[in-house]
Amino acid sequence: MLVKSIEKKIKINKAIAIATIIAALIMVISAFVFSYRLIENSRKSIYILDNGVPVLVKQTDLSLNRPVEYKAQIELFHRLFFTLAPDDSYIKDNIEKSLYLIDDTGKREYNNLKEKGFYNQVISSNSMVSIQTDSIKLNLQEMKFTYYGKEVINRRSQLLIRKLISEGYLKDIQRTPNNAHGVLIENWRILNNEQISSQERYGL
Structure with missing residues (x-):
């Protein structure tokens, strides 16, 4: 037992x-x-700055968000690169910010415009330059885009509107404070920048 x-x-x-x-x-x-x-x-929790105030937001599926981010990056680059004022420091600041979003093709285009005296002309003529985005076409298979918009040059005596069509490729990179979308524009070139209208301002 x-x-x-x-x-x-x-x-x-x-x-x-x-x-x-x-x-x-x-x-x-x-x-x-x-x-x-x-x-x-x-x-999936990220912070975005809203007027300098960090706001917590939630990420959804990356495959759903990415095309939106691509378009936002393309629009942001063009807005920074082509929004100019008759102020040398303002121009340099905008260009510097835009060059974080693009490869050396952006720098080459900047140097090309600088050599042609475009920025000096903006300052000397007291011009304001802005762009209006019409549409952005994406080819996600080739990671290629085509940008359609208008460049508005507002002078004291004249209002010029130029067509702006450009194309380039997109590359996913690490997100940084200077490139929050984590997208690099590559092999960018301007396809069409012809003048489409001119309006004289009399009595100024």
């Missing part, structure tokens, strides 16, 4: 030990799963 009682206690202790080990494994696995989900959810 004593032997049977000891054997029974051993079996019970063995069963308790096995159950304890299984319970511990379940707890460890559950903790890993919980931690993984917590990290994944935190990665």
Whole structure:
């Protein structure tokens, strides 16, 4: 009887030990799963600046958001590159910001316009230059875009409107403070920048 009682206690202790080990494994696995989900959810939380105030937003599926981000990046680059005022420091600041969004083709176009005296003309004629985006065509298979818009040159005595069509390619890169969308424009070129209208301002 004593032997049977000891054997029974051993079996019970063995069963308790096995159950304890299984319970511990379940707890460890559950903790890993919980931690993984917590990290994944935190990665989907991003902050954007709204007038200098950080605002928490949630990311949705990247494949759904990316085309929107591509268009936003293309529009932002063109707005920075072509929004000019008769102020040398303002022009340099905008150009510097725009060049974070593009490869060396942006710098080459800037140097080309500078050599032609375009920026000096903006300053000397007291002009304001802005753009109006009409549409942006994306080819996601080739990661290529075509930008359609108008360049408005507002002078004291004249209002010029020029067509602006450009194209380039897109490359996903690491997000940085200077490139929040994580998109680099490559092989950019202007296809058409012809004048489409001119309005004289008399009596000024």
